Amino acid sequence: MGRTKLTGQGRPALRLAAWRAVWGAQRANPVYAARFAHLTTRAQNKLTTTQAQAVLAAAILRQLHAVITTGRRWDPAIATHGTTKPTATPIAA
Numbered sequence: 001m002g003r004t005k006l007t008g009q010g011r012p013a014l015r016l017a018a019w020r021a022v023w024g025a026q027r028a029n030p031v032y033a034a035r036f037a038h039l040t041t042r043a044q045n046k047l048t049t050t051q052a053q054a055v056l057a058a059a060i061l062r063q064l065h066a067v068i069t070t071g072r073r074w075d076p077a078i079a080t081h082g083t084t085k086p087t088a089t090p091i092a093a
Contacts (some may be wrong), residue, residue: 020055022056025060035080039052039055063079
């Protein structure tokens with residue numbers, strides 16, 4: 001299995017913004033909360049809290065890039081690689 005490392009390259013302000021976004025997303029978004037819980041509690045290759053937060057920060061940046069470049073809304077089914085069952089959104093009367 002390959003190893004990756006954080007190089008510190010890139011825009012420092014963007015890295016800081018992504019890191020700060022993790023804190024809010026982890027608590028307010030059930031998709032990110034579930035992913036964080038999975039990464040920190042799985043039996044094999046369990047990540048530390050900081051490692052899991054770095055994974056979430058990278059995911060937020062990737063998903064933000066996809067939303068901006070495609071113009072599509074953020075979709076939790078896409079964010080979880082289609083592993084969740086789509087739920088029907090109630091239509092306001």
